[in-house]
Amino acid sequence: MMKQIIAGLGLAALLPALALAECAEVSQGDLSIRAAWSRATIGTARPAVFYVTIQNNGSTDDRLTGIETSVAGMPMLHETVMTDGVASMPHATAIDIPAGETVSLAPGGFHGMLMDLEEELKEGESFPVALQFEKAGEVSIDTEVLPIRAREAACGATP
Amino acid sequence: MLKTIRIALWIAVAASLVGVATLLWHKDRQEQAAAFRPEFSLPDEAGTIRTTEEFKGKHVLVFFGFTNCPDICPTTMSEVAQIMDDLGPQADDVQPIFISVDPARDRESGLNEYLAAFHPAILGLAGDEAQTRAAVESFKVFADPEKTASAPGGYTMSHSSSLYLLGPEGDWLRQFEYGTSADDITADLKERL
Incomplete structure (x- = not known):
């Protein structure tokens, strides 16, 4: 009996760790990129979203200047800006990734807007997104498609 | 003299009652205005x-x-x-x-x-x-x-x-x-x- 309880507790501790481990992390130069996720879409009529966390471990600033992906004809960096409770979504020409800092593309702030979807994004699948950095160059990361109701990365975006 | 004072006091009472009533009426009006009912x-x-x-x-x-x-x-x-x-x-x-x-x-x-x-x-x-x-x-x-x-x-x-x-x-x-x-x-x- 005790054995089963211990085994159960062990599993309970291990499962979240496994879920966390599932979150892909890619490093290139001074940058580590992780927690790339999107929401499932219904068909291809509406744009999808791209969220990711970028950590700059170096001593020089870098900038994210664009994204590319095979699933969308027109991927673009946008920022949700709130002015007196009114949201607007201007195009972000570049996103600063200052030295020693972590920047997240996350709900309510910077995000990738994936327009002209080539395919429906299905929950549980993943797709590659190439991020273009001014200094670190191009970095590709596997992006998890989470349920349409997801509110954050499955693996936790904060370090 | 005393009569004049008494009349003056009664006038003061009446004035304060009118004042209180006005305040109450005003408060009521404000509460009504606060009941905002947006519609679609x-x-x-x-x-x-x-x-x-x-x-x-x-x-x-x-x-x-x-x-x-x-x-x-x-x-x-x-x-x-x-x-x-x-x-x-x-x-x-x-x-x-x-x-x-x-x-x-x-x-x-x-x-x-x-x-x-x-x-x-x-x-x-x-x-x-x-x-x-x-x-x-x-x-x-x-x-x-x-x-x-x-x-x-x-x-x-x-x-x-x-x-x-x-x-x-x-x-x-x-x-x-x-x-x-x-x-x-x-x-x-x-x-x-």
Whole structure:
């Protein structure tokens, strides 16, 4: 009996760790990129979203200047800006990734807007997104498609 | 002399009574003005006109949005879905409503299918331009198309991003600004239900 309880507790501790481990992390130069996720879409009529966390471990600033992906004809960096409770979504020409800092593309702030979807994004699948950095160059990361109701990365975006 | 003083005192009493009455009347008027009742009259996907009147007795949670919005709108609908789940049986007394500020495009791409993916309780309404404008103005919110090359179809919508709560009498209760957690909204609703 005790054995089963211990085994159960062990599993309970291990499962979240496994879920966390599932979150892909890619490093290139001074940058580590992780927690790339999107929401499932219904068909291809509406744009999808791209969220990711970028950590700059170096001593020089870098900038994210664009994204590319095979699933969308027109991927673009946008920022949700709130002015007196009114949201607007201007195009972000570049996103600063200052030295020693972590920047997240996350709900309510910077995000990738994936327009002209080539395919429906299905929950549980993943797709590659190439991020273009001014200094670190191009970095590709596997992006998890989470349920349409997801509110954050499955693996936790904060370090 | 004494008589003059007495008359003066009575006049003072009368004056203060009039003063108090005026204050009370004024306070009452202010309270009436505070009972703000925003309204909508908009078709659902089947074309049936739905009005604020029909939801009397329920708390109504209203959001103005559009389905081509990739960030704020799905994030808020996810919160609303979480709130409805967390309310349990009390969810029957809450009606979440999504009013499209981009109605022509949203009708075309299927508003119900989209909202049902978040939660089947969310009612989607998409009117014509005049009906939508009337609802936006009645709620004293903001929604305007913005021309831009960096959005599908060449335009996007700037829109008020809060959730608005109406009481069982259709009276305005409060707004929850974007970013208010589902837990906080659920707790607030549970206190009222």
